[in-house]
Amino acid sequence: xxxxxxxxxxxLGRRLVKQFSERGHQVTGLARSxxxxxxxxxxxxxxxxxxxxxxxxxxxxxxxxxxxxxxATAIPVKARTRASDWExxxxxxxxxxxxxxxxxxxxxxxxxxxxxxxxxxxxxDDSEFDEDSPADPxxxxxxxxxxxxxxxxxxxxxxxxxxxxxxxxFYSSD
Numbered sequence: 001x002x003x004x005x006x007x008x009x010x011x012l013g014r015r016l017v018k019q020f021s022e023r024g025h026q027v028t029g030l031a032r033s034x035x036x037x038x039x040x041x042x043x044x045x046x047x048x049x050x051x052x053x054x055x056x057x058x059x060x061x062x063x064x065x066x067x068x069x070x071x072a073t074a075i076p077v078k079a080r081t082r083a084s085d086w087e088x089x090x091x092x093x094x095x096x097x098x099x100x101x102x103x104x105x106x107x108x109x110x111x112x113x114x115x116x117x118x119x120x121x122x123x124x125d126d127s128e129f130d131e132d133s134p135a136d137p138x139x140x141x142x143x144x145x146x147x148x149x150x151x152x153x154x155x156x157x158x159x160x161x162x163x164x165x166x167x168x169x170f171y172s173s174d
Contacts, residue, residue, distance in 0.1 A: 002026045004065035004109075006052060006100055007072030008045060009036040012115060012167065016071060017043040030061060030072070052096045058103035067111040068104040068160075070151070072096055086140060093147035101154035109160050114151035116144045118166040131166065 003020050007013040008029025020027045021044025029040035031047040040047035048061035052072055062068060074088035097114060104112040120141050121133035135145050148164045155162025 001066050002028070002064050003067045003069065004028045004030070004062035004103075004107075005045070005069045005071055006030045006058075006096070007070065007115070008043075008047075009039045010071060010073060013069075013071040014039065014043060016069060017045040021045055028062065028065065030058075052092065053099050055099040055102040055106070058099055059106045062103050062107050062109075065104075065107050065109050067113065068100060068107070068109045069113045069115075070097055070100045070147070071115045073115070083140070086143070090143035093143035094150070097147040097150040101150060105154065105159045111161050111163065112151055112155060113163045113165055114147055116148050116164050116166045117141060118168045120144050120148070120166065 001020075003016075003025050005013050005016050005020075005027060008017050008027075009031060013029065017027050017029050017040060027043075027045040028048050029043070029045040030052065031037045031040050031049055037047040037049075050057035050061040052058070072092050074092055076085040076089070078085065101112055120135055121129050121131065122136050123129055123133065124136070151162045151164060154160075
């Protein structure tokens with residue numbers, strides 16, 4: 001299978017590139033620098049340079065992909081964050097998702113996978129919840145819900161299957 005991973009040098013993306021490559025799949029990873037290029041190559045993937053917000057450049061980078069995975073984020077690493085610290089991540093989840101679903105459709109991908117977060121459905125009272133629980137209105141996670149909506153609407157229009165992968169906490173890139 002031919003897989004394109006946006007966010008290939010991140011915490012989740014590195015694992016995806018490595019594991020898919022080890023299983024014999026052709027993996028292309030989006031890289032933004034020469035260091036990122038070396039990471040993707042070291043994991044067994046083929047690096048491609050493109051701007052995450054430029055769907056035409058993404059189409060060129062993802063040519064032939066059967067699966068497009070959106071694992072790109074810009075989650076702040078400082079302990080105390082403000083809303084402004086999340087702006088880059090919000091843009092990635094909005095504009096980046098729009099560009100990637102457009103790319104998936106244009107390259108003829110069969111599947112689009114969007115990385116979200118499990119707590120988008122966490123109730124205010126911290127009771128148990130699952131993927132069918134109502135969305136949490138917290139503005140700090142709004143962009144994750146926006147990305148989920150963009151992915152689901154694009155797949156509903158046809159052309160490819162859409163999937164939302166709601167991840168929990170990541171503690172380290174190692």
